[in-house]
Amino acid sequence: MVTIEKKLDFPYTYPLERLGKLDELLFFDIETTGFSSLTSNLYLIGCVYYNKAGWQMIQWFADQAGAEEELLHAFFHFLKNFKILIHFNGDGFDIPYLLKRCSAFGLPYNFSEVASVDIYKKIRPYRRLLGLESMKQKAIEQFLGVFRTDKYSGGQLIQVYQDYLMTHEDFLYRLLMLHNEDDLKGMPEILPILSYCDFLQNDFVLENQHLQVRTDIFGGQEDFLILTCESPVFLPVEFNREDELLPGLSLSAAENKLTAEVPLYRGILKHFFSDYKNYYYLPYEDTAVHKSVGEYVDKAARKQATAATCYAKKEGCFLPQFSQLFSPELKTDRKSKISYAEYKDGLFQDSKALNAYIQSLLHRMS
Template sequence: MITIHETPLFPETYPLDRLGKREDLLFFDIETTGFSGEYSNLYLVGCVYYEGGRWNLVQWFADTVSAEKEVLITFFEFLKRFPIVVHFNGDGFDIPYLLKRCRAYDLPYDFSGVTSLDIYKKIRPYRNLLGLESMKQKAIEQFLGVEREDIYSGGQLIEVYKDYLFSHEQVLLDMLLLHNADDLRGMPGILPILNYPDYLEHSFTLVDQELLTRNDLFGREYHALKLIYQSDYTVPVPFSRSSSVADLEAKGGQLTASVDLYEGELKYFYPDYKNYYYLIYEDRAIHKSVAEYVDREARIKATAKTCYTRRDGSYLPQFAPIFEPVLQKEYKDRITYFPYDDRQFAEQERNGGYVRHLLDYLCSK
């Protein structure tokens, strides 16, 4: 086994105290000859940790196939010093792979004593919202403007490792170590991506609202509501997202939403339609206790589709029936609405419930 140690400089562009004490954090990444822990081998484990007032990078490299067991033992013994492991998709690949290799050698190691923080899992729910092309580490680095030297993928380096086992050429070893080291150097570099879950998962405060007048393609006027929110957290790179009825833009600690208002008549559907009659000539439903006084020819038993009353006003769209009362254009429409009143809305929106609803919807698109 070959051990490489260096003390690189890592700019701390994310508040590490949100993760834990600096000295408690162990960033790690592995390199393997395949995806299956049963039928391939581990050949490299790299770690970044803070000790002695500086960042350290250590790599354990299996220079022979038989050195794999030594790499595993060395890593897991080293792991005992740290309560928190930080990684990129380690929950999905690295950790299960290491456990399978331990079982192959009947080694008694696991991750039960540590907290696992997977950067991939933290950011995955927001991929669509942020417009990430993929969830690979390199894609996130590009989103944040992080540059790397390495031009090879882990899959491409499998053949390089096989060639190294045959030739032991230094240039091949350098290629293998560089790829792993760049992933490790890049991991603290991509930590600012965690600002997005921090930002999106905490409360927003409504600081301003403005009713805008716009024109559609045919020159007809309509109104849109501009909502400005403030967060205690900030995003390093602005992002925006649009749908047919709402636009969102995040910059720094501010989030701006522009939502088209529906102005006119909508239907409120009563849930217990069996207790209502539909008035044919008035196009509305009334409770059976009142309907008994209406001419039988002017009423029929209501169905779920006809059990409604009409209401006129200004409404905000919603994509699940969260805000009451729920109104619709037609029964079972996917987009529903709730009444908008500037004063009442400002009072209700202290903690950003509506904009969070919009964010959840745009995350799922």
């Protein structure tokens, strides 16, 4: 086994203190001869960590076919010095792979003493919201405006490693080590994507709330609620997302501002009562009344309410809601997937109501 240690230029692209103390963090990446731990081998582990001298890199390389077990010993002994492991899709591949290789050698190591921060897993819930083409590292780099060229992929280097084991050519060795080093150096370039998790999961403060009247293509008037919210977190790149099913509904964010544009419904909606067996429907008034009141209505002017006719109507301006946050809940018809609440000027002065509504929008559009 070969061990390489060197000082590394690791630029500050994201406030790592949000993840933990610098000297508790360990970035890592592995190189293998295939995806299956049953039919392939581990040949390189690279890590980046921080100490008093700054950022450091350490790599363990299996320079011989029988050195894999030695790599595992070295890595897991080193891991004991840290509390937080940071990686890209390590929960899905790197960590399970290492555990299975440990099992193959009968080694007792595990990751129970460290917290796992998987950049891939943290950002995956927001893929649609951010408009990411895929969850590959390249797609995240492109979203952030990072354009890094990899000369070789991990798959292409499998044959390079096989050739190295046969020839021990120095240029093949440098190629393998450099690829892993470049992957580790590329980690700071995608770390800013974590700002979106911080931004979207933090509470927002209402900066401005106002109504806007717009003219549609037919000359009609449409009412929109514009909510502008502020976050303590700043974003590296702005994003904009329009709802696919409700025209006019959109979310956009830039710097530390989130803006929600919500189309309002102006007209008559219905509040449906669940216990319809206790109600009469009055056809002439097109409304339902409780039987304690309806028994005084002429029998010819009333009938037993059904689930579809057990409602009271209300006219006004209404806010769409995508989970039942506000009461009473109103709908255009009983089976409608979108419900509404009566809109009032001070509806979002309460921070809990504001953040509950913003989170419902984020959930809908993510």
